[in-house]
Amino acid sequence: MFQNLAEINPPPSLKKAILKEIEIEKEKKARFGLLLLRSSLAFSGLLFLFSYSTFSQAFFSSDFWSMLKLLFSDFNVVAQYYNEFFISLLENFPTASAIAILLPVFIFFLSLSYYKEHNNKHNHKYV
Numbered sequence: 001m002f003q004n005l006a007e008i009n010p011p012p013s014l015k016k017a018i019l020k021e022i023e024i025e026k027e028k029k030a031r032f033g034l035l036l037l038r039s040s041l042a043f044s045g046l047l048f049l050f051s052y053s054t055f056s057q058a059f060f061s062s063d064f065w066s067m068l069k070l071l072f073s074d075f076n077v078v079a080q081y082y083n084e085f086f087i088s089l090l091e092n093f094p095t096a097s098a099i100a101i102l103l104p105v106f107i108f109f110l111s112l113s114y115y116k117e118h119n120n121k122h123n124h125k126y127v
Helices: 013-060 063-073 075-080 082-092 095-121
Strands: none
Touching: 013 063, 013 095, 063 075, 063 082, 075 082
């Protein structure tokens, strides 16, 4: 039944066209990834500024900051009662404020490492 059919040969430019389309799709994917990474860098930078302006006041008005200043003003007293002093410092540490300030920094550095890795993997002319 299928013995008398002429072979269908694809045009010679078909391979070039397919490879060109594959390269275009790879380029689109790389550009989209780069856009996401740049957006992540910008967002984490803005988030750091917001969290620093919001939570730094809580950090500097806490008892932790007052006790830390005591370390520089009355070092002899702190040296005498160092064990109780460091326990009090740990008890008064504003953990939520510190996490809120440092989390955007972590996200920024993580995004920066992915950005660098992405640029090393894809040598872009539009970076």
